[in-house]
Amino acid sequence: MFNKVLVAIDEDEMSQKVIEATLSIVKKSVDAHITLVNVSKDNVAGCLMYVPKDFLEVALKKVEQASVETLEKAKSNLLSSEEVSIDTVNLKGDPAQQILEYTQAHEHDLIIIGSRGLSGMKGVMLGSVSHKVSQLSTCPVLIVH
Secondary structure (H helix, E strand, C coil), X not given: CCCEEEEECCCCCHHHHHHHHHHHXXXXXXXXXXXXXXXXXXXXXXXXXXXXXHHHHHHHXXXXXXXXXXXXXXXXXXXXHCCCEEEEEEEECCHHHHHHHHHXXXXXXXXXXXXXXXXXXXXXXXXXXXXXXXXXXXXXXXXXX
């Protein structure tokens, strides 16, 4: 039913639950293809007045390396359990926007994403990537709690 599945991976403990949900879905599909996506920040300066150029370059490289390591760890967890086709993609920018744009551009059938559990006023004020993705996606979204 779902052949092209985009799985949003994060550095937190929710990623293991997301992987388990992914495995339960793809084992029912003969030719499933999984794309593991991690979205890292595209800037690290924030509100700092002056930051040496080298500092920013080093910090961005560390952020990107952490993203790659997160994806590789998730990929090895999936490969140890199932024989499926897996790609890893490191995107930069706003997580919800990047996930939605990538999903639409590559015509995925399903998005699997974790939830941090924000609710009530905290969820409204801080925003939730999973909420934004579920509201704006053109394909089904499975939110793992």
